[in-house]
Amino acid sequence: MNQEEQLNVVAEEEGDASNEGRVPPFQTPKGVHDILPIDHDFFTFIKKVVRHRCRQAGYKRITTPMFEFTEVFKRSIGDTSDIVSKEMYTFQDRKGRSLTLKPEATAAIVRSYIQNNMSQLPQPVELYYIEPNFRYDRPQAGRYRQFWQFGFEVIGESDPALDAQAILLAQRIFGDLGIADSLKLQINNIGDMASRAVYAEALKDYYCGKERYLSEEDRGRLLKNPLRLLDSKHEDTIILNQSAPKFKDYISKESQEFHDEVLEYLTDLGIGYTENPTLVRGLDYYNQTVFEFWDEKKGAQNSVGGGGRYDGLTELLGGQPTPAIGFAMGMERVIAQMKRNKVRVPSKDDLHVFVAQLGREAKKICLPLIDQLRENGIKTMGALGKGAFKNQLKIADKFKVPYCVLIGLTEVREKTAIIRNMKVGTQVTVPFSKVVEEVVKRIGKENLDVYDPKDPI
Ligand code: AMP
Numbered sequence: 001m002n003q004e005e006q007l008n009v010v011a012e013e014e015g016d017a018s019n020e021g022r023v024p025p026f027q028t029p030k031g032v033h034d035i036l037p038i039d040h041d042f043f044t045f046i047k048k049v050v051r052h053r054c055r056q057a058g059y060k061r062i063t064t065p066m067f068e069f070t071e072v073f074k075r076s077i078g079d080t081s082d083i084v085s086k087e088m089y090t091f092q093d094r095k096g097r098s099l100t101l102k103p104e105a106t107a108a109i110v111r112s113y114i115q116n117n118m119s120q121l122p123q124p125v126e127l128y129y130i131e132p133n134f135r136y137d138r139p140q141a142g143r144y145r146q147f148w149q150f151g152f153e154v155i156g157e158s159d160p161a162l163d164a165q166a167i168l169l170a171q172r173i174f175g176d177l178g179i180a181d182s183l184k185l186q187i188n189n190i191g192d193m194a195s196r197a198v199y200a201e202a203l204k205d206y207y208c209g210k211e212r213y214l215s216e217e218d219r220g221r222l223l224k225n226p227l228r229l230l231d232s233k234h235e236d237t238i239i240l241n242q243s244a245p246k247f248k249d250y251i252s253k254e255s256q257e258f259h260d261e262v263l264e265y266l267t268d269l270g271i272g273y274t275e276n277p278t279l280v281r282g283l284d285y286y287n288q289t290v291f292e293f294w295d296e297k298k299g300a301q302n303s304v305g306g307g308g309r310y311d312g313l314t315e316l317l318g319g320q321p322t323p324a325i326g327f328a329m330g331m332e333r334v335i336a337q338m339k340r341n342k343v344r345v346p347s348k349d350d351l352h353v354f355v356a357q358l359g360r361e362a363k364k365i366c367l368p369l370i371d372q373l374r375e376n377g378i379k380t381m382g383a384l385g386k387g388a389f390k391n392q393l394k395i396a397d398k399f400k401v402p403y404c405v406l407i408g409l410t411e412v413r414e415k416t417a418i419i420r421n422m423k424v425g426t427q428v429t430v431p432f433s434k435v436v437e438e439v440v441k442r443i444g445k446e447n448l449d450v451y452d453p454k455d456p457i
Helices: 003-018 037-056 070-077 082-087 106-115 160-176 193-207 216-224 226-231 235-242 253-268 331-340 360-375 389-398 409-414 432-443
Strands: 067-069 090-092 098-101 125-134 146-155 184-189 287-294 303-309 324-330 353-357 380-382 403-407 416-421 427-431
Touching (some): 037 125, 037 146, 037 160, 067 070, 070 106, 160 184, 160 253, 193 226, 216 226, 253 287, 403 432, 416 432, 427 432
Antiparallel strands (some): 287 303, 416 427
16 A cells, blocks of 8 residues: 555544544545655656756747637547547636647647747747646556646657657656656557558458457447557457557558658667557547557556657648657656655655754744744744643654754753754754754755756756
């Protein structure tokens, strides 16, 4: 049981015992969760890693609004996709306009590229984002109704080398996060729109007469969008897919050459891959290269991240034809993978000092002292409530602070303070005016947490 679950259990048990006659405590809606401090360490670490890698490669951050006109997603992702047909949080505003909480970022970014005339900027435009998405998915481990994605887009240029470079960036990020070795790159080329249509017909012919083996959901796919059969999770369909016609026999010579070149660059870069002829990804706007990073040890929800080329999307949303490629990873799934791999994230949140006091006079001294310690870069927590020294020290122990500063009645009278080494249990009394200096000496200048507004962001 993880900490989140433990906390929930505690809340439920406490609710049973102490809530008689009271309003039952609220719970989050199904499929959404709080990000508790323990997981924020992971979120912060991931943000640091992706920011660093994106900065190295010239990407700039973008954030689009939490909701868009529904049509942005309908037209991009496709009416028959799972997302549009059953997973969008769509609502009307007070003037009756249809709006949708963002189920994914790419469509919104392309809308922004067009709206903000980004085609006038030097191309390609490289953008990255870190933001929550909303999908009315069936909640289970790794599948939520609000989840966070990090992703990037390269808009305005087309070359197989760009595809390889995008995959390399994703791979480097997974490497920094300590999970690259447990993920396998799956790659496919799904051709251009024309060859996809021909291939869809071939797939339809193949499945004709086999409908009785298909689930109701897959029969619907066969009717509306046969390509979606290729990423069916139903066992019979998976088996049938193995003998189905293959994309590579239907894509154009140019697409095949494009694909071969991407694979060649990947090999040169030392990136291993598995060619997966059934990989289509669930969004209609993709063409040519599609790829996913899978944890092969997991069954369902094994995709930690994925992406592909979407050369037709800008035009679809009213802009000039503009080639593009993008990638997105689910941060919750990345964190789960990091935990499975026992990756430890370095945190700067550990406290240096706990200030314990006794009596009102001591408290008066402690308030400015705590401020002074913090101003000098010492991460300090103060027990400012009423409690015996012994209890305050117990709390300090729980925070695992290396040092405590204690000020009681004697110290107030003598203008001194006690500095206690919590690890070894020794303590010294120092003049009050020297407390900050003595603590800095013990913590070490290199470990101080000083805010410098001149530091580049
Ligand atoms: P997609 O936009 O569907 O290509 O998804 C990209 C990545 O987002 C996936 O590889 C997952 O890591 C993550 N993801 C997609 N849907 C969900 C969900 N419902 N809950 C959690 N993560 C998700």
